[in-house]
Amino acid sequence: MMNATISDTEYTQFQEFIYEQVGITFTGDKKILIASRLGKRLRELGIDTYQEYLDYVRGEAGQEELTNLLDLISTNKTDFFREPGHFDFLRDKILPTLADIQQVRIWSSASSSGEEPYTIAMTLYDGVANPKQWDFRVLASDISTRVLAKAAAGIYEDERVASLDPDIVRRHFLKGKGDRSNFYKVKPTTAEIVRFRRINLMDDAFPIKTPLDVVFCRNVMIYFDRETQSRLVHKFYRYLKPGGYLFIGHSESLQWVDHPFDYVQPTVYRKQ
Ligand SMILES: C[S@@+](CC[C@H](N)C(=O)[O-])C[C@H]1O[C@@H](n2cnc3c(N)ncnc32)[C@H](O)[C@@H]1O
Incomplete structure (x- = not known):
C-alpha cells in the first residue's frame, strides 16, 4: 500500500x-x-x-x-464556437483583407480535442464566396497526445453539436448510423485543411515555416505566470505576418504582461 x-x-x-x-x-x-x-x-x-x-x-x-x-x-475543456466573437472577427475583419491573395494560415495553439480548429475551418469555408479557390490551412496543436488523438478522429457526441446552428451541422458534419447514431463526425472536406501535431508551447521554436495570419491561444495562458506568458507571446509575434492577429481567452489579458503587440479590443492583439 x-x-x-x-x-x-x-x-x-x-x-x-x-x-x-x-x-x-x-x-x-x-x-x-x-x-x-x-x-x-x-x-x-x-x-x-x-x-x-x-x-x-x-x-x-x-x-x-x-x-x-x-x-x-489542468483542463481540456472546450467547445465549438466558444467565445464566438473571435470567429465573427475572423470572418468580418480578417478574411476580407485576404481576398486578393486567397490564402489563410491559422494556428490553434492549444487546440484540445479539436473543437476550436474545426470551428476555424468552418468559419473559413462559410466566410468566403468561393472557398474552393482559397488556400486555407489550419495548424492545430496541443501538448496532450490524448486530446490530439480525439481531435484528429473528429468524432463528437451529439450533445457537443446540439447547440450549433442546424445549417452549420448540415454543412460540416456527418451523422453516425446504427450504433453510432449518437455521434457526429466532421466532414472530410472540412477537416482536410486542419493538421494536428504535438507542440509544447514552452519549446524555444515552433515548426512553422509560413508566416501566420492568426494565432489562437485561448484558455491556456491562464495557467502560466507573467514571465512565461511574455516569453510565449514574443514567440508568437515572430511567427505572425505583419498585421497578423493574436486571439487570447476571455478571462486572459496581456495588460500586465510585457508584449510587443498593438491592443485592438479585449482578447484581440495585432502585430504592427
Ligand atoms: C482549456 S483547453 C483550451 C482549448 C481551446 N483553446 C479553447 O479555448 O476552448 C487548454 C489546453 O491547453 C493544453 N496545454 C496546457 N499546457 C500546454 C503547453 N505547455 N503546450 C501546449 N498545450 C498546452 C492542454 O493540454 C489543454 O488541451
Whole structure:
C-alpha cells in the first residue's frame, strides 16, 4: 500500500518539474488536491511513492506520462464556437483583407480535442464566396497526445453539436448510423485543411515555416505566470505576418504582461 502523504520536498519538486516542462504554475494551496489526484495515478501504475513517480516522469517514458500528469492538473475543456466573437472577427475583419491573395494560415495553439480548429475551418469555408479557390490551412496543436488523438478522429457526441446552428451541422458534419447514431463526425472536406501535431508551447521554436495570419491561444495562458506568458507571446509575434492577429481567452489579458503587440479590443492583439 502506498504512502498517501506527499512531503513538502516532493511537492516542491513536482511544482518545479511541471513549471519547467509545461510552464504551469500551481501554488501551495493545491497540495491536497494534487496529492489525491496523483495518488490515484500512482495506484494505477502500481508505484509506491511520489519520489518514484517523479523519477518515472523524468525518465524516458516521461513525455507520454506527462500527458497524464497534465490531465490531472489542468483542463481540456472546450467547445465549438466558444467565445464566438473571435470567429465573427475572423470572418468580418480578417478574411476580407485576404481576398486578393486567397490564402489563410491559422494556428490553434492549444487546440484540445479539436473543437476550436474545426470551428476555424468552418468559419473559413462559410466566410468566403468561393472557398474552393482559397488556400486555407489550419495548424492545430496541443501538448496532450490524448486530446490530439480525439481531435484528429473528429468524432463528437451529439450533445457537443446540439447547440450549433442546424445549417452549420448540415454543412460540416456527418451523422453516425446504427450504433453510432449518437455521434457526429466532421466532414472530410472540412477537416482536410486542419493538421494536428504535438507542440509544447514552452519549446524555444515552433515548426512553422509560413508566416501566420492568426494565432489562437485561448484558455491556456491562464495557467502560466507573467514571465512565461511574455516569453510565449514574443514567440508568437515572430511567427505572425505583419498585421497578423493574436486571439487570447476571455478571462486572459496581456495588460500586465510585457508584449510587443498593438491592443485592438479585449482578447484581440495585432502585430504592427
Ligand atoms: C482549456 S483547453 C483550451 C482549448 C481551446 N483553446 C479553447 O479555448 O476552448 C487548454 C489546453 O491547453 C493544453 N496545454 C496546457 N499546457 C500546454 C503547453 N505547455 N503546450 C501546449 N498545450 C498546452 C492542454 O493540454 C489543454 O488541451
